[in-house]
Amino acid sequence: MKRSRLLAVLVGGIFCVAVMSLYRMLELMQGAELQQRLDTPIGQDEDLSRLQQKIDKLELLLSDNNRLVATLRDTLIQRKASWETGRGANGSSGSTRQLPGCRLAEEMKDGTDGVQLLDVYDLLPFDNPDGGAWKQGFKIRYQGNEWDEQPLEVFLVPHSHNDPGWLKTFDRYYEDQTKHILDNMLIKLSEDSRRKMIWAEISYFSKWWNDIDEQKRETVKSLVGAGQLEMVTGGWVMADEANSHYFALLDQLMEGHQWMQRHLGVKPSTGWAVDPFGHSPSMAYLLKGAGLSHMVIQRVHYAVKKHFAQQRTLEFLWRQSWDSSPRSDITCHMMPFYSYDVPHTCGPNPAVCCQFDFHRLPGGRVFCPWTIPPQPITEQNVQERALLLLDQYRQKSRLFRSPVLMVPLGDDFRFVEASEWDAQFTNYQKLFDYFDQHPELHVKARFGTLSDYFSALSRRVAAAGSTLPTVRGDFFTYADRDDHYWSGYFTSRPFYKRLDRTLEATLRATEILFSLTLAEMRRLHGDGRLAADFPAREHFGRLTAGRRSLALFQHHDAVTGTARDPVVVDYGNRLFESILNLHAVLQSSAHWLLLLDKSQYHHDQSKPFMQMVDVMSSQDALPQKTPLTLSDQPRSVMVFNPTEQLQTSVVSILVDSPDARVVAAETGQPVVAQISAVWAGPSRAATDSFQLDFVAELPPLALVVYHVTRSSVGSAPRARYTFRRRGNLPNVQVEHFQVSRPDAAEADAPLSLSNKHVQIWSSPETGFLQKLRLQSGLVRRLQVQFLWYGTRTGASRDKSGAYLFLPGEEGAQVYSPPEPPLVRVSRGPVFSDITSCFRHFTHTVRLYHLDGHAGRSLEISNTVDIRSEVNRELAMRLVSDVANGNRFYSDLNGFQMQQRRTLAKLPLQANFYPMSTAAFLQDSASRLTLLAAQSQAVAALRPCELELVLDRRLQQDDNRGLGQGVTDNKLTASLFQLLLEDRRGGAKEVGGASVEHLSLLAHLTSLSLCHPPITMVALSNSQLPKLRPFLPLRSSLPCDVHLLNLRTLEDAQEADNPSQEVALLLHRKGFDCSSAPEPQLKCTWSVHEEVSLDGLFSPLRFGSLRRSGLTLLRDHDEPESARQQTSPRITRLRPMEISAFRAEID
Ligand SMILES: [Zn+2]
Secondary structure, eight states: HHHHHHHHHHHHHHHHHHHHHHHHHHHHHHHHHHHHHOOOOOOHHHHHHHHHHHHHHHHHHHHHHHHHHHHHHHHHHHHHHHHHHHHHHHOGGGGGGGOOOHHHHHHHTTSSSEEEEHHHHHOOOOOOOTTTTTSOOOOOOOOOOTTTTSSSEEEEEEEEEEOSSSOOOHHHHIIIIIIIHHHHHHHHHHTTTTTEEOOOOOOHHHHHHHHHHHHHHHHHHHHHTTTTEEEESSSSSSSSSSSSOHHHHHHHHHHHHHHHHHHTTTOOOOOESSSSBBHHHHHHHHHHTTTOEEEEOOOOOHHHHHHHHTOSSEEEEEOOOOOSSSSGOEEEEEOOSSSSGGGTTTTSSSHHHHOOOOOOOOTSSOOOSSSSSOOOOTTTHHHHHHHHHHHHHHHHHHTSSSSEEEEHHHTTOOSSHHHHHHHHHHHHHHHHHHHHHHHGGOEEEEEOOOOHHHHHHHHHHHTTTTTEEEEEEEEOOOOOEEEEOOOOOSSSSSSHHHHHHHHHHHHHHHHHHHHHHHHHHHHHHHSSSSOOOOHHHHHHHHHHHHHHHHHHBBBTTTTTTTTOOOHHHHHHHHHHHHHHHHHHHHHHHHHHHHHGGGGOHHHHHHSSSEESSEOOSSSSSOOOOOOOOOOOSEEEEEEESSSSSSSSEEEOOOOOOOEEEEETTTTTOOOOOEEEEEEEEEEEEEEEEEEEEEEEETTTEEEEEEEEEEEEEESSSSSSEEOOOSOOOOOOOOOSSEOOOHHHHHHTTTTEEEOOSSSEETTTOOOEEEEEEEEEEOOEEEEEEEEOOBBBBBBTTTOOOSSSSBBOOTTTTTOSSSSOOOEEEOOOEEEEEEEEEEEEEEEEEOOOOOGGGGGGEEEEEEEOOOTTTTSSEEEEEEEOOOOOOOOEEEEEEEEEEEEEOOOOOSSSGOOOOOESSSEEEEOOEEEEEESSSSOEEEEEEEETTTEEEEEBOOSSOOOSSSOSSSSOOOOEEEEEEEEEEEETTTTOOSSSOOOOOOOOOHHHHHHHHSSSOOEEEOOOOOOOOOOOOBOOOOOOOTTEEEEEEEEEEESSTTSSSEEEEEEEEEEOOOOOOOOOOOOOOOSOOOSSSSSOOOOOOOTOOOEEEEEEEETOGGSSSOOHHHHSSSOTEEOOOOOOOOEEEEEEOO
């Protein structure tokens, strides 16, 4: 601490001295100028201009000086960081709490006020008693005089829930329903200014906008301007909040908001998420960061809803678990009842509320299942009808603290026909008029938007001098009735959940490389021009389409795996085509960047300069590597590192020769490589292709070239193989490689692999991991098991489907193969692995022999095929001796970690949670982290265990409207990194709902797992122009700062063109302080929230830099004046927070 104060004083001192001396200089010079002017009375104008010049020069000096001070400060910070890690590594094991940045991390752990959802879960009995008319609730009582002082104020909010794909594809829904809804909206809202409507999905709205003429567009704008039509959330879709990654969540929000700004000139202020199957605080964070101040959620566990209703906390300030300030607070309204349809929104009794859904008037296609139909409102029945409805309104109002009431009016794809608009709006208007004519009822009701409702609410809350309660935590796992927990969709259609993340990684890499390419072109030309032949506009179109495909897939029936089969194929094609299109952008950007002589750049879409190594052949196929033909001429392999960290990565390509040599093109130095077999069958190696893996040192965001040549025999070490199978040994066909057979003694001994950080032991029978030992001496049991889950039996029982997980009473059954597996062990200088080949899956555990962080974890990969099964789910379980009790942690959207408690009072399926990137178990001595490259369900059903569901095949519908099972399974891959960390000495036992973060090492491992290097090869061996590496950054970013995106913005004047501006999105991650990475990591991190962006991104220079909201809306930009008051180059990055800047790269 003393040292840090000393440093602060030192830095401050340097700054003060520098500034003071400059001012002194200025003073002296001004004095001299004045003296001169007095001495020589001639040429006053000339003098003034000279003075001006001098002042300009001084200003320049001053700004240079500022930069110098900033750089100095950063250097000091970084030196201090490395000094302290050095001490941590060398000193006692208790030194870890001195990790720089831990002060910030610790500050984020004291959020204890308000309601914590984990405590609510501990408290609730989950007994599901019959509540009467409100089945999952209770009887609501009121006197009748509650509104005498403050009348009941009702806002009826018309809405139409439009799924961008579910039972029909996006385009089919648009043609059949959505376009008619929006067409009629224009007519029907224009007829009466009292009518209102809200709209959420910009994917549909923008499609419709393209179809309508200018006059209609003007009408839309005037309806929006008049407050009759409100765009809510403004996302491309109403996103899933369980499986989606925060990159994609923000991307779809940005795409929608940017569209709104350009075409409607408005920004949303309220969120509307009535159908996603559970709710995440990550979404609340993004909405708040995008400038929204209110939000509505609906699908919350019925027992939690009931509790919140009893406590009258259905309206609350949703705060991030890690936030000790109210900065992240957003006002959230939780809908109290079962559904967002009309029967469940007017009040607690659906039989009554259904009578006020005038779309269900007798004679129509829809009716009320509670048998009493609606009646058209007439003079004869208006009094009776109005009082019946008012009773429901009043009951519902008793669940809230203010006398303002929101009543949504709508359902899925509602308001299609003009007659439906008329039925709803005219009948309700009659009821409202009746209320107006009867002041003794103390009710004012009208059509409203969400903003209308929330501004009335804010007024009432302010007038009452009260504030809303604070709530922390998340709303998973959702149950809508009985023991029907929606944990199946955390895994459904895992092939596409993985494809989603492949597109996400491809999109991010392409965004960054494209932005850097444009910047580099402008820098080179000096006048803002781009390279003449570079198809910037076409590429920007491809990027936009890629953004929108990823955005569309975040819809709550897309990434969730809950759409009909043909709709899934439609999504798959969109993802697949986007990946291909983004590859085209990557290739030509890389081409231009790598050319030494840029004049040699020529773009020909039909003859690309290079191609991708990993290629998908169709939307439902796993990527394959393109084999390379080698010769004596060097073949160029280009590798792009999309991460902001220096990476030691293993690059993998296929070649036609078992003898190859790889050199770094720039230096001609050979790199470490390994030749492995390509497996045509479990024990049969291909004879015409070979896998070449080499170790690449990749600077941050760099494009590096390697040369591969065919060479003399034995130039690259070949992997050595051992095969085992209990009973009869397989027929092994492996040419070119050394194969050894274990002798009798070896055959029963555990298999073991090791590198300098880790040693593992595996079962000789199954190849499954059994034990792990770290270099520090820490040993942990670590058994891998595979399991089957079945579903409930009996004709009348509800069974698992796309949404629901309803396992049989027997629980998980250990996977017992019909025949013993083939176990294949490979050993080589780059990596060694153990592969177990079973009928339903292939499981590989691999150790890389690398010095960097990649050597500290185990890579686990599975290829699963359960197409032969009926009503089964395959799970992978890790059994350890990490004593976690009933607590574990899983991530929310890759953005934050959330504590989970496994509760015996809940059924098995309720204890499964979503996991997008990470989960861990920990005790005071160790932490076991599993990092994932795709989303799936996770649970820790018993102490020391962690399990994941890999795939599910279910023959039946689960009665949530989909009307089919999930039987379109494919050969599906999943990829993980398993990390054991030693916490001895550093860890504190923490109780309560503690906030925990991944360690820095885990963050780095996750980054390399989710954003692997992208490898391309030159198309031919023929004469290549001279290439040179592209190295945009001098050094890695601090390891807690993640470059989330560098996204080129659309030109404000010229539509569909890239502008000079980029969205620079930085996420400063929170990290665990109880384990210091040993040996220390290569990157450093900062103790301070303030960082110099110029320093971080050097030698890149930002010509302008303005902090903005997370979706880069112009009116969220910080004003220019505020920017200049603080030093423009020093900015604040708060731990856990995402910061967005609008920037121009010079
Ligand atoms: Zn929906």
